[in-house]
Amino acid sequence: MKPPRFEYFAPTSVDEALALLAEHGEGAKVLAGGQSLVPLLNFRLVRPPQVVDLNEIPGLGYIREENGWLVIGGMTRQRALETSSLVRERCPLLADALPQIGHVQIRNRGTIGGSLAHADPAAELPAVVAALEGELVVRSRTARRIVTPDTFFVTYLPTSLDPAELLVEVRLPVTPPRTGTAFVEVSRRHGDFALVGVAATLTLDGAGVCTKSAIALTGVGPTPIVARDAAQTLVGEKPAPEAFEEVGRRVSALVHPDGDLHASSEYRKHVAGVLARRALARAAARATGAEEPPTRGERR
Amino acid sequence: MNERTIRLTVNGRAYEKTVEVRKTLADFLRDDLELTGTHLGCEHGVCGACTIVVDGAAVRSCLLFAAQVGGSEILTVEGLATGDKLHPIQEAFWEHHGLQCGFCTPGFLMTLLCFLRENPDPTETEVREAIAGNLCRCTGYKNIVTAALAAAQKLATAPS
Numbered sequence: 118m119k120p121p122r123f124e125y126f127a128p129t130s131v132d133e134a135l136a137l138l139a140e141h142g143e144g145a146k147v148l149a150g151g152q153s154l155v156p157l158l159n160f161r162l163v164r165p166p167q168v169v170d171l172n173e174i175p176g177l178g179y180i181r182e183e184n185g186w187l188v189i190g191g192m193t194r195q196r197a198l199e200t201s202s203l204v205r206e207r208c209p210l211l212a213d214a215l216p217q218i219g220h221v222q223i224r225n226r227g228t229i230g231g232s233l234a235h236a237d238p239a240a241e242l243p244a245v246v247a248a249l250e251g252e253l254v255v256r257s258r259t260a261r262r263i264v265t266p267d268t269f270f271v272t273y274l275p276t277s278l279d280p281a282e283l284l285v286e287v288r289l290p291v292t293p294p295r296t297g298t299a300f301v302e303v304s305r306r307h308g309d310f311a312l313v314g315v316a317a318t319l320t321l322d323g324a325g326v327c328t329k330s331a332i333a334l335t336g337v338g339p340t341p342i343v344a345r346d347a348a349q350t351l352v353g354e355k356p357a358p359e360a361f362e363e364v365g366r367r368v369s370a371l372v373h374p375d376g377d378l379h380a381s382s383e384y385r386k387h388v389a390g391v392l393a394r395r396a397l398a399r400a401a402a403r404a405t406g407a408e409e410p411p412t413r414g415e416r417r
Numbered sequence: 418m419n420e421r422t423i424r425l426t427v428n429g430r431a432y433e434k435t436v437e438v439r440k441t442l443a444d445f446l447r448d449d450l451e452l453t454g455t456h457l458g459c460e461h462g463v464c465g466a467c468t469i470v471v472d473g474a475a476v477r478s479c480l481l482f483a484a485q486v487g488g489s490e491i492l493t494v495e496g497l498a499t500g501d502k503l504h505p506i507q508e509a510f511w512e513h514h515g516l517q518c519g520f521c522t523p524g525f526l527m528t529l530l531c532f533l534r535e536n537p538d539p540t541e542t543e544v545r546e547a548i549a550g551n552l553c554r555c556t557g558y559k560n561i562v563t564a565a566l567a568a569a570q571k572l573a574t575a576p577s
Contacts, residue, residue, distance in 0.1 A: 125418055125438035125484060155480040156461035159441070168438075172485055196474070220550025222528065223462060225474040226481070307549045 120158035123165055127173045131285060134169055135258045139281045141167045147283065148172070149192060149231030152223050171283075178228075182207055182291065186252075189287045191230025199224060207291045209403070210249060210298035210316055214241040217300065220308045230284045233269070236276050239310035239336040243270055245300065246287065247341040248316035248333035254286035263288075270340035296320040297404030299396045302335075303388050305379055311336045312380045313388045315368075317348075317396035319356060321404050327351045332364070332396070337374035337389050344368045344393070356401040365394035423487035427452065428496030436483040443467045445483035446493060454494040454523050458552070465551030468524040469493050475531040494523035497530070505571035506530060506564075515564030517555030524551050529565050533572055541566065 128134040138145055146165035148154055149172075157163045171177060177192035180201050187208045189198065198204050199215040218224055218232070218241050232242045233253065246253070247266040255262050255278060269276050278284060292298060302314030313336045320329040330348040333341050347367035354360055369390030376382035402408035422435045427450060434449055441460075446452045446469070458464035460479045467478040470492040497504040503511065506529050516522045525548060532539070532547040539547070544565045545558070553561060 119444070120439040120441075122419065122439060125421065125482075127421075127484075151480050151482075152462060152477075155441075155482075158439075159460045159479065170485060219462075220465070221532075221547065222465065222468050222475045222477050222550050225476050307546070 121161050121164045124167045127170045129173050137169050139258045143280045145169050150227040152227040153235045185291050187289045189229055191285045192228050195224035195227045208289050211245055214245045214300035217241055217302055229287055234284045236270055236274055238339050244316045244333040244335040244341040247343050248331045249289050252288040253284055255282050256285045257282045273339040295404055297400035299399035301392050301396045313337055313385050315392040315396040317400045319400040319404050325355050334389055337372040337385055344371055361394045361397040365390035368393040421484040425486055425489050427491045438484045440483050441479050442481040442483045443478035452493050452495050456520055456523055466521050466524040468527045470527050475528050494526055505575055506568040509564040509568035513560050513564040513567055515561045521553045533569055
């Protein structure tokens with residue numbers, strides 16, 4: 118099967134891209150890394166009249182640290198993030214999640230902005246951004262706005278991006294001291310979309326008492342699910358296996374995943390709780406220094 | 418635009434071609450350049466058969482459009498051997514029976530070429546992970562892993 122006919126544009130600036138999107142409106146699809154859009158085109162599941170390719174715009178791929186934020190250009194390749202020492206040092210949760218996205222050939226092309234804007238409900242990066250309460254910088258021809266994950270991810274695939282807007286930058290808070298993070302997932306095969314994935318963070322004070330924790334799940338709902346209340350129960354306590362068990366039970370009770378041919382709803386619900394417990398245990402071990410944060414290429 | 422003229426280098430040879438913008442890079446290589454060593458399996462980025470090297474990185478050629486690769490340097494399986502002399506990775510596949518029907522082999526070779534450049538002395542686990550994005554339905558992977566490890570040895574000792 119070959120893609121249906123479309124009109125192709127390769128703008129060389131963000132302004133030019135935004136003008137094209139404003140002109141063509143709803144029908145135009147934005148081509149970033151192409152690892153989700155091109156399969157849809159090849160199978161003719163989407164038939165956009167226009168494709169606006171961002172790959173020839175210089176300056177949309179970057180990773181830098183700015184005033185306590187890790188600032189990442191929308192077209193930064195996932196592989197560039199995976200091999201970045203700045204990402205490993207400043208945002209180990211992102212470094213933990215990246216090797217679990219697709220395969221290296223996919224990550225060589227796939228971009229952070231493309232993955233977030235596509236917003237597959239089983240994708241890793243939306244859960245990472247949700248757990249960290251990152252910021253998404255969105256531009257249109259006339260405005261620039263910052264969107265938070267809770268308002269960005271609306272439902273299954275659509276985001277709050279307007280057709281005339283582009284996600285140009287992703288901002289993630291630099292992980293504070295005495296903080297451990299972990300991303301764990303269960304998938305049918307390595308590289309598949311997650312059946313369930315959990316991103317967890319845990320910050321301790323000098324006495325080892327939890328001051329902040331966040332949990333976000335992928336694969337168990339139309340958007341990333343943030344288990345705020347469950348994570349909050351850890352605050353004020355020293356991390357302990359029994360507490361993680363209890364959080365796992367709460368997380369499991371919170372989610373109502375759909376079943377499909379890969380896994381039933383009950384299984385996903387169960388696994389969500391188990392993975393929340395495991396992710397917290399790993400995050401706690403990393404917060405106390407009992408376990409090293411991920412190094413390049415390491416897998417569980 | 419519905420057509421675009423691209424200039425690119427494939428296996429060291431320069432080309433200038435006008436392509437329909439919806440033509441995937443894999444189809445361009447096979448149909449326009451008649452480089453049919455790059456195979457197409459699933460056409461949606463899952464099987465890895467169409468893996469080629471674009472500007473040094475292993476990518477799925479079914480998920481790129483030819484119109485996107487102007488100015489790029491591309492290496493396909495046809496560019497691996499030097500005349501009649503097989504590339505050490507190809508030799509290792511031959512010696513260790515790393516293929517049966519051969520359909521998936523070009524994708525494995527190109528994936529491993531990039532992997533062994535980055536990780537010249539891999540463990541078996543690392544090899545298995547590196548080839549996780551390539552499907553083979555004949556070998557059960559065991560001989561591919563053996564071949565990849567042998568290729569690493571060959572490359573380490575080969576005069577460069």
